[in-house]
Amino acid sequence: VQLTDTLSVDQTGWHLTEIGWNPDRAVAVGSNFLCGNGYLGYRGTTPEQGAEDYVALVVTDTYDCADGLWRELTTAPNPLFVAARRGAGPIGAAMGDHVSTSLDLRSGTFSARYEQVIDGANVVVEVERFASYDNLHLLAQRWRLRSDSALTLALDVGIDGQVWSLNGDHLPSTVRTAHGDVLSAVGTTGESGITVAVAAAGSVDVNGELLEANETVDADGRIVRRVMVDLTAGDEVTVRTTAAVVSSNDVGNPADRAVTIVGEGIEQTYDELVDASCLVWDRIWEATDVIVEGDIVSQASLRFSAYHNRISAPAHSDHLPVGARGLSCQAYQGAAFWDQEIYNLPAFLFSEPEIARNLLIYRHRTLDGARRKAQRLGHRGAFFAWISGVTGDELCPDFFFEDVLTGRPIRNHFNVWQMHVSPDVVTTIADYVHITGDEDYLVDFGAEIAFEVARFLRSFVRYDDVRQSYHCIRLLGPDEWHENVDDNAFTNYQTHAALTFAIETHERLSTSHPDALSDLSRRLDLTDLEIDRWRHVRDHLVLPGADPESGLIEQFDRFFELEDVLPDTVAERLLDPEEYWGWPNGVAVHTQVSKQADVAMLLWLQRNRFPVEVLRANYHYYEPRCSHASSLSHAAFGMVALDIGEVEAAVRHFRSTATIDLLNTNDAVVGGTFIGGIHTAACGGTYQLAVQGFGGLQCLDGRLAIRPVLPPDWASLTYPVRWRDHRLSVAVTQTEIAVTADAANPGPVEVTIGDRAISVPAGESVTV
């Protein structure tokens, strides 16, 4: 099935193929066909390509600032480099015919194939590669060339340091070494002093017969084994590369470790390495795969989203974030935004809650950074970074975008005013504890976060003596085009919810874990008086209500006084298509045009709070005024559309959010800043919209509830559920809902379907 002129998916829904080679698609295809495992991301490029083709191996936990402005992840030298030359004529996808590149989502395998005519010889090149889930440092690749005529080739196989790096050179001096058959390149980041080591071993055989390298060449930042190959008609030459990347944040001697991993890797066949990784993929898909029958595009884009959301998550670690672009490139600095808690993480709550837990422990590990940020800005408690790396210190620079009309940097205030991230973390902790019942997490980590955020919120709000109310002043809500606003509805409700959770957690722990609470209170210097003040703030915080006439909730104080125009009109005022629309003087600033869902975010996150008429009024008001310029937007509107019974609109939003990257609908450069790569939040949002939206999965009053709404085109929707100690499978058709409990479950599981409470014994199935 064709998704675009060049992109198709097979009937299994697992296999994506791009036909042709187009440099304009290089950014998108390289991201879409990424191999990764939460530790590294290797872009979907062919082995002979270089920096100009956006080749990059992005490694987690390697933050470095090379240009004085952007602290981002490091791209390592490319250990999968293979270049074939015949005299001066290079061989490669860019020169090839019948080029196709593919990604198999099931196994995380990238492949490419192209043909080329070299002095009358017809050559076929095939590549496949994967990033191992069995050993997260490991990459393996197989490159094959067949010729129908005699041909002599020079093959360069090794490590290429000429890779894409977004903002400066993070490894200014790299040491390249040959250790027998294993090559390595080891560099240290210039600012942060992290050593990044890659190692690679490439074996070359013709029809299975191994060839020795003629020489080792170290030039132009590249170390390769050069192998001269003489082919006769019908011969096939294969380069099998086994590679590893390790940083000094992983082990003491990353260079040794990388060489060792490669040494161990070459003891196994390529297929054995594939199989070991696939075992892990089996478990992942068992826990997460959602099956849509009757709509192959939705099926494929949903799997694509689940794939990317999963490989962006550092599931192996409890001290690393999910990057807003995952490990697909360095954009957004490989760092966590609120996207992590609102988009990425909730996709794991009912499937792999251990990952959600790790991500929430990450927030605990970064509390000190959040405390430093709060203190620096004159607040108390924990003000989480807008762009949060490994320490939790703010990575967002003061000047984010650029005024393309004048070339002046723009002082965006994401780093100092966009404070909803702190309450967002807390409400997600509340959801996590609610859904998983993981009280240990709450005691060990969650309570401290909640208390420090409550402390921050109290110091952030300001009291109006006349109106006798607290206000959130000078902030950005979700809609980033409107900076410097007050009482953003979303933010105030989230603040209210976070304060409430902190207060309730304090009450709960004083009963259930008095000693732990006592220790924590001593450590945080927390008194009952302070809890009382939180209560006072919570009880007097302005919560912008729905207008009794119109049902509208005002996005922020005086939003409705702004010019009421639609995005198309505003777009006509652009002087340059790359102009940033927002602060301080962009075309949207003085209008009601929003970048993204804002009030809709509130209606989604506080899902059962407002009556359906309010949802309907706000959906119909805000949706046409939203440009959806953010990848976060459609999932929220989709969820609200579902909740007001507008299924067709919900499907539209689902398709929009699910295909942002596949169809490459969002600009890669805005206001002079590169923001391309995989929109991992959209991936998480797609998964949530499928399972929690169409699939209707919720946790209501501590019970699992299923209230599905199936689009008319979907014959069925099937998804797995983890619910505390239980595993379930839910299958929804146009007429039935079947819940099947795993045979290994510890007992029956209680589920509310629609309004019916049912109990499903282990190993049994109930159909409604």
Added chain:
Amino acid sequence: VQLTDTLSVDQTGWHLTEIGWNPDRAVAVGSNFLCGNGYLGYRGTTPEQGAEDYVALVVTDTYDCADGLWRELTTAPNPLFVAARRGAGPIGAAMGDHVSTSLDLRSGTFSARYEQVIDGANVVVEVERFASYDNLHLLAQRWRLRSDSALTLALDVGIDGQVWSLNGDHLPSTVRTAHGDVLSAVGTTGESGITVAVAAAGSVDVNGELLEANETVDADGRIVRRVMVDLTAGDEVTVRTTAAVVSSNDVGNPADRAVTIVGEGIEQTYDELVDASCLVWDRIWEATDVIVEGDIVSQASLRFSAYHNRISAPAHSDHLPVGARGLSCQAYQGAAFWDQEIYNLPAFLFSEPEIARNLLIYRHRTLDGARRKAQRLGHRGAFFAWISGVTGDELCPDFFFEDVLTGRPIRNHFNVWQMHVSPDVVTTIADYVHITGDEDYLVDFGAEIAFEVARFLRSFVRYDDVRQSYHCIRLLGPDEWHENVDDNAFTNYQTHAALTFAIETHERLSTSHPDALSDLSRRLDLTDLEIDRWRHVRDHLVLPGADPESGLIEQFDRFFELEDVLPDTVAERLLDPEEYWGWPNGVAVHTQVSKQADVAMLLWLQRNRFPVEVLRANYHYYEPRCSHASSLSHAAFGMVALDIGEVEAAVRHFRSTATIDLLNTNDAVVGGTFIGGIHTAACGGTYQLAVQGFGGLQCLDGRLAIRPVLPPDWASLTYPVRWRDHRLSVAVTQTEIAVTADAANPGPVEVTIGDRAISVPAGESVTV
């Protein structure tokens, strides 16, 4: 004495002369040589000139909005139009040789002289004119031409509607009529519906023999009497014009009134009209003239400033403001800014306090406008307009400047965030009452203003629950390049002072005028509880103190975190010389470069509050970082320089502020907006710096105090003083201070000179 290449002053210090005709100087000379009387302003142009030469007759109380954006004063048709033609060859200053234009400050008389050769005839033209202080509607002009050869001329004498109007045509249709010898032009403003009528009668005589007009011509917006004149060698033709302008805000039938005034005016000779006006000027100069011996430039520029400050003041009215450009043009909308209370008005406190009183009654009359503004912005009480016309409603448009790089309007927030104007009005009321002892004003007007401003301030501040303090959030201080700041030191101290005055006024009236207070409280719904809350706010308001180490007062919260560069460096970053430096993204925004005095304003206005070391530290920190791009700046720094004993620096600031208009040092167009014309605040500041600065005149603890500091170049400084019922003259030399009491004083006057308390009986003189 030459002030510039073209501008000189005579030895009396009263007479300014500009040599030559230069279109580039037309804006400045026309403003500098303005005739005016607080009711009208007639620019210093020659009678044949028109709109392109910036001819304008600006009339007070004629606010109208013609372009949808700028509500400004109307320019009336020019009733002093005289054009002489011989065939196709026009006669005029632009074509003339030996052109000189002059202003006699003593009598407010403009004059011009030029020579021209017309077909071999040498012609000399002389003009003089004045705006009457005897009848504020009246203008009179004498135009004379002498020829040394025979010459035939066509003279057009009448009313020209083709005049300069800054923002649109305010009188879209004007009716022109001839009533016997009197011509009139009557129009109604398009938006506000105010009728503006001018009338003019021009008599033409040759060597004293009157000529009749040949015809009346009404064409191209101009109505004139055409007179054919045949001159023989040595003949002189004189056109004497008597004119009047009246609006429907003055009388019910302004057209009749204008014609009547002209009819009465022509009953008198030109010299009789001059004399009647000069009688008023005599009284004005008696009350205000400051004599500087030994420095003619200072003398002249000081008189120039006193002249313009006086003719900009609507002394005849208690419901009109002083415009920031007076009546010299329409820039800044003929409206009051905080300049009125801080710069213009204090110059009258010790000379013509009745004018100060009228201006402060004006603030009372505009309370409803200030209340409307407060309410519209969600506050209570009175939030005075940043740009205040006759109703007190905000005249400042949302978009004030333009981004010259993109052509986009800039959303400056002078109208909604620059809130210090309200406390500024109150502290000036405090000064007025303090200096004049005018308790009636306080009871009838001042108390209500103070209470409503206190009410506003309480609703404006926000409480920080953690720090237990009130803060002024999101504002502009005096320095307009930094919008959206918190706790601007100047603003917070002014807020504190205004709250204190309101509280003390409440206490005072509860004793001295309990019934009036009771009435007022009932009318304002003011309770003791509310006064208690004012006290609470006042006592917990953050007052940024001087750093104990450096002595520095931070201009606003986190100001010292901004880039520390000097104005010259910042100027190098301009992409366009006309660029606005301030909000939102101008070159000064993210730096410590200020447009104008800010902390220095605080040190000036709260003059004896801080120790001299603090004054010194802040003067030396902030002065080099200040661009002095505002005409308000130098007076404040001059006052602080004097208070730290740096007399040379003070003289420099004095000269800078006194010659802004004479030397035309400030840009007439900034960010696309015309802001030329007379800088009346600098005029008021010059006068204050002379009398209250160098002259050392103060009111300290209710006593008159004189602590002069004479610049080394000044042989003497003599100034008159009004102090309650007393009139004094103070003469300061390098060695002595002589205080002479008027013989008509009701008794001895107590004066503190330096630290000595003396008493000066009526009619006597005491020298120290």
